[in-house]
Amino acid sequence: MPQILVQDLAKTYRVAERDPGVLGALRGLMRPRWRTVDALQGVSFSLERGELLGFIGPNGAGKSTTIKILSGILRPDGGRVEVDGLVPWRDRVRHVGRIGVVFGQRTQLWWDLPVADGFDLLRDIYRVDPIRYRKTRDELVAMLRLEKLLDQPVRQLSLGQRMRAEIAAAMLHEPAILFLDEPTIGLDAPSKLAVREFVKRLNRETGVTVLLTTHDMHDIEALAERVIVIGHGRVLADSPFEALRANVLAERRLFVDFAGDAPDLALPGVTVRSREGRSLELAFDPRAIGAPALIAAITAGHAVEDIHVEQPAIEEVIARFYDLHGAAEA
Amino acid sequence: MTDFARPYLSAFSARFLLVLQYRAAAFAGFVTQAWFGGVKSMVYAAFYASGAGAAPITLSQTITYTWLAQALLALLPWAPDPDIVASVRTGGVAYDRLRPIDAYALWYVRALGWMLARAIPRALMMAAFAAVFLPLIGLSDWAWKGPANAVQGALCLISTALALLLSASMVMLTNILVAATLNGRGLQILTMPLVTLFSGNLVPLALFPDWARTAMLIQPFAGVFDIPCRIYFGGLTGVMAWTGMGLQLVWSIVLIWLGHLWLERVMRKLEVQGG
Amino acid sequence: MLNALALLASYARASFKGQLAYPGSTILLGLGQFLTNIIDVLAIWLLYDRFGAVKGWAIGEIALFFGLVNISFTIADFISRGFDVFGTDFVRTGAFDRILLRPRSATLQLIGYEFRLTRFGRLLQGIVLIVIATTTLPLHWTAQNIALAAWTVSGAVALFFGLLVLQAVLAFWTVESLEAVNALTYGGIQAAQYPMSLYPDWFRDFLTYVVPLACVAYFPVLVILGRPDPAGAPGWLLPLTPAAGFAFLAASFVAWRVGVGKYTSTGS
Structure with missing residues (x-):
């Protein structure tokens, strides 16, 4: 039995359409016109204890709706969800x-309360045993480096500081599952790194199941072993990220700096993406020609100063994926 | 002349048109005020039933007074202009020092626009309810009656305009207090009882104890509501009506003059502090 | 139950701490509250001074109605801030999601949202009124009367709380024009401060059967004053009427459940 089981989840919103102006508002009151929006149309997946799943998709694809249903604040129209049997x-x-x-x-x-007081209040709301609470809190404070922030009112924190405090607040009652909805949005680079670092450690060391939605592909790259791509309310892909990459955009990039001017290269299965002075960027399909063979072929005929292989950026993979499914942002 | 007035006219109309759009707030205000007006009228009726002879104005006049008070509530100087409070908080006041126009006049016309735009929809709704709807359903005894005669009606219009000028000069004093103390919190809760009591909003000033009535008429808050209202139902006629309007004018001039001096000092201080 | 009280105590501690960070401001606002409310007492005095009497009621009697109503409203207001600002602070901002994400009842969390100390101004006014009533009337605060007053206040707290819950329920459908409910809360205080016999029959019926303000002030207070109902309600019934406040509160919470159901099925 998986820890989280989602089957054929469906959710339709009714949106009132309103004409502009006072008359429009009045007409809307008398005889409302409704437009239905299918937010989810049969989403299914399951998650085992201790997994770390990334949920990606354009705005309006159904990520937030799924998280809201899974966290119990929204009732679906159809389908089945069980989380730890509930x-x-x-x-x-x-x-x-x-x-x-x-x-x-x-x-x-709480905006006006010092962080530590907010934590204490959450202890009482979640009925956490005081001794246990102290231990958990001290661990979280140390891991997220919150020592200096505890006495400050929340409104005085920077966005990055606040997000660290928020994550600690969500873990005070030691939940077995953590839902993160866009946890790095708007954060500066060091804060993003700190958040990713913490989530990874939490998942590895304490076995907390994590479900994360994000726009930031670096989050996915750093964290998720498995991703679900969602679009138009459907699961478009559910696989390890590497497999998704291999299926969608298998090509690799080879960057070569030559000793002299970059030569013209004509190798089967290889295209030149850019040429600049002594540098060359090549794209190749590893199924047609392996990286060692390609490098050998180049170094055999030319003097090379530097050479390295890269995978296409994750944004590129996902953009290509949406193109294939016609699921780009409306 | 027109060129001189242009910035002030456009500041006035911009504010007026913006505030006019808050229809939902106006409706909510109307419902509450209609209820209060109704309950007060019924209470007055009970008191009049017990001792009408003791009152210098009739029940019908008192009821009309009550509806007028509810209708024109937004013309009273309850609180500093929220725009000014916000601009003091964000430091936007600094820009008003940099403009080549008189800051007092600019704030003053904006306050006028704000008050008038809030008052007009509420007054219209209240008139439709208390002066038209109530008589239609057979409750004429509880209705807002017309002015005593055409002359009193016309004088009342002039007096209401003067009330607006006076009221805006009082709002300005609270605005300046906010700018001087850089803090708008709590001011409203202190002006509210003052205005309610002395404008006649609590109980018509004519019903105050006889020993207090003259003093109540002369104090400045009478001019923001009680005087136009008494002119309306004929409580102040002829020379007395003109005297009342003279009082409104004198208080307006005094308060505008005081406010102008005070704002200049405050602005200079802000400049020194680099506020 | 005990657990719920403990949680409310921690909410209160946190809320007080925040407000006492600026004690001057809290005291000033409280005094302003007191002034705003005490002028209503002045209004009654002015009318008595002018007219002498009103339908056989002494000023002290009105002070007793008015005092109990205001004390009740102060208590209801003190514990219902979360419902009062529900539309603007919870529905419009989506903060109600956060409430639903916590393993305690939404009601409990909304009660704990904020306890405003500045409300002491109105409480003070209510106490002044009770003192006026006690000193000007031959009023006997026997144990029975004290118990009846407490029962009356509890019914009125339930009623006012119910009105604020209903205002919050409306917010599930619209966040505009909510202040119109103020007609029933603040306007209700205004109406309930006077004896019902001052009003025309239809209005007295409205205040008895629709929004039962009369049941949580006028009727039971008649018993404390030792007067029969001029309109002829049976004497045994009068002390029981505050129960109507609790019935109203229960009905409000039925509506509340419908509203929450609507919220969780539309997410807005």
Whole structure:
């Protein structure tokens, strides 16, 4: 039995269409016109204990709707969800006591209270045993380097500092599952690194199951072994990230700096992407010609100063993927 | 002359048109005020039933007074202009020092636009309810009655305009207090009881104890509501009406003059501090 | 239950700490509250001074109605801030999601949202009114009357709390024009401060059967004053009427559940 089981999840929103102006508003009151939006149309997946899953997709693809349903604050129209044996929206209070949720755009701390006081309040809300709480809190404070922030009111924190405090706040009751919705949005580079580092450690060391949605492909690259790509309310792909990359955009890039001017190269299965002075960027399909063979072929005929192989950037992979599925942002 | 007035006219109309758009707030205000007006009228009726002879104005006049008070609530100087409070908080006041126009006049016309735009929809809704709807459903006894006669009606219009000028000069004093102390918190809660009591909004000033009535009429807050209202139902006629309007004018001039001096000093201080 | 109280205590500690960071401002706002409310007492005095009497009611009697209503509202207001600002601070901002993400009842969390100390101004006014009533009337604060007053206040707290819950329920459908409910809360205080016999019948019926303000002030207070109902309600019924406040609160929470159901099925 997987820890999280999602089957044929469906959710349709009704959106009231309103004409502009006072008359339009009045007409809307009398006879509302509704437009239906299918946010989810049969999403299925499952997650084992201790997995770290990345959820990616364009805006409006259904990521947030899925997270909201999984965390019990939204009721789906159809399908089945079980998280640790509970149906989230039916056993909401019991369910939310076992999960941690971080919404990147919203705070769960108290704006005017010092961080430490907010933590204490959460201890009482989640009924955490005081001795256990002290231990967990001290560990989280050390891991997320919050020592200096504890006495400061939340409103005085920078976005990056606040996000670290938010993540600690979501873990105080030691949930077995952590949902992160866009946890790195708007953060500066060091804060992003700190958040990724922490999530990775948490997942590895304590076996917490993590489900993460993000726009930032570096998050996925750094964290997720498995990704689900969602578009138009459907699961478009569910696989290890490397497999997704291999299937969608298998090509590799070879960057070569020559001793002299870059030569014209004509090798089968290899295309020149750019040429600049003594540098050359090549694209090749590793199934047609392996990297060692290609490098050998080049170094055999030319003097080379530097050479390295890269995979295409993850953004490129995903963009190509959406192109293939016609699922780009509307 | 027109060129001189142009920045002030456009500041006024910009604010007026913007505030006019808050229809939902106006509706909510109307519902609350209609309720309050109704309850107050019923309470007055009970008191009049027990001792009408003791009152210098009739029940019908008192009820009309009550509806007028609810209709024109937004013309009273309740609080500093929220725009000014916000601009003090964000430091935007600095820009008003840099413009080649009189800061007092600019703030003053903006306050006028704000108050008038808030008052007009509420007054219209209240008139439709209390002066038209109530008589239609047979509750004429509880209705807002017309002015005593055409002359009193016309004088009341002039007096209401003067009330607006006076009220804006009081709003300006609170604006300047905010700018001087750099803090708008709590001011409203202190001006509210003052305005309610002395404008006649709590109880018509004519019903105050006899020993206090003259003093109540002369104090400046009478000019923001009580005087135009008494002119409306004929409580102040002829020379008394003109005297009332003279009082409104004198208070306006005094308060504008004081405010102007004070704002200049405050602005100079802000300049020194580099506020 | 005990656990819920413990949680409310920690919410209160946190809320007070925040407000006492600026004690001057809290005291000033509280005094302003007091002034705003005490002028209502002045209004009653002005009318008595002018007219002498009103339908056989003494000023002290009105002070007793008014004082109990205001004390009740202060308590309801103190514990219902989260419901009062529900539309603007929770629905519009989506912060209600955060409430639903926590393993405690939404009601408990909304009660704990903020406890405003500045409300002491209105409480003070209520106490002044009770003192006026006690000193000007032959009023006997026997154990029975004290118990009846406490029961009356609890019914009124339930009623006012119910009104604020209903205002919050409306926010699930619209966040505009919510202040219109103020007509029933602040306007309700205004209406309930006077004896019902001052009002026309239809309005008294409205305040008895629709929004039962009369049941949580006028009727039971008649018993404390030792007067029969001029409109002829049976004497045994009068002390029982505050129960209507609890019935109203229960009905409000039925509506609340419908509203929360709507929220969780549309996410907005």
